[in-house]
Amino acid sequence: ALEKGKHVLAEKPLAKDVATGRELVEWYHQNVDTGRVTFGVAEQFRYLNAFIYAAEQARSFGKVIGFRHRLSGNVAPDMKYLQTEWRKKPEHQGGFLLDGGVHFIAGMRLLLGSEAKVAKVSAFTTQLQSHLPPVDTVDATFLLANGATGNFSVSFGTTFTGTDWAVACEKGSVSVDGTKVTVKPLGGEEKVVDKPDELGGVKQEVFAWAKSLVSGKQEPKQRPEEALADLEVLEAMLRSGESGGQPVELKLQI
Template structure:
């Protein structure tokens, strides 16, 4: 029997990614949508079988009213970074399974406090909290990670993700993104995808130490839009991670050098060089990775389990790398240790 689910949030990502992913899942049945305004909730769905809740809908249509419904067992929360933990706590306290969007919180202190509260106040075996990170569900990255593991000890890596976020873009014109109250601005919102991708590729040889420099190239992208970091893994391998949302450079590069060869990703093409032999394999991703992410969440709920790729500790490790990059940048490159990697 399908799990009754509600989507919390009426933004772009909920509309373009979460809604179709829920509708495509055989294990999930969309029952309700909540957003700050009724207009926003209506923008997600006009299906008469989906009930709409909002802060301006009056009596009986609040978030608390939604949480009281016994036919809704789970919620997907896609709200601005700063307020999301409030809704996570309220939903879990009401006995609802939660899939919350990345990042897990706006900073490590809040994230660790939230995890501690969850483990101490909620029956974690009965009520699950998962954190969404669609990069962990990209076929290309999963395949590349397997090839890195096959290639043996990591010798080094370089990751570069560069773009220009311009005024007028659909994500930029979201008020909480345009005028961020959270650290890093777009670097936090988008950057945790790239730290998650790096972590997936290097596997158990986790990042242990980081030194970074940051800069704000574009006035419209406060507080910083660029970070360049040098990293060391626990085995001693070194590498770089460069992220910019405000540069005229474009494109991305993901490359891992291993004892047995190298592995790189360019769009959907994975290139391996083992024993001097180059091989290119095209691995198609399922859209953004959100459809399999939501589908596997639903499958785990029906099975009474949790998806290990979605545990809060994974999202905490993504955030730790990003925050340590930003903090090191604030301290003019001072090295920062990573102690929360899994």
């Protein structure tokens, strides 16, 4: 489609692994007139109003000094998202962690911002449920480029439930719970703001893509380099998990 001059908005993840993703991005820049034809990757977490607002509030609080992310759930064998063969018998690394996990990496990267991008990852992975190969759980510690650290935990095979998103900054903290954002200035009054979305951010991302086609300018949030950065973090956790928690350095973060 790109070779024929057609704009493309592809589903996440960008590719099955970083090597393939890098090859695809390099091919795009070398073989396509990127000023005329755009290649974007859809990721609705970058369009969730709660995350956009929370990221803005976090930036106003100065340097990131810590963060935590936890998502816990149980993907049952009869769950609709598991009724495709490529999910039941994944040939791609990470199984459900790759397919679903890039969403949460994208959300985390948005909250942290470019000044606190991930520099190094140490993680442990495991498979708790036999129907979710090859792994369904990851617990990781991240070292950020600014020297701060934080925790990232995702499991699709646990009996825990719920999510937790929080970023601590020098002048306050911000947390996200669904569409509600809690803002806590250091020494100030806490406030909770509701930031609902339509179709979980999908409508906003498709509208943004359509707008970019009209303007002729690539939508920054849909650049394939953003999706490649998401994929790199996820793959680094898997590689670290395979090596018993050995730290993995990241090189493609933006």
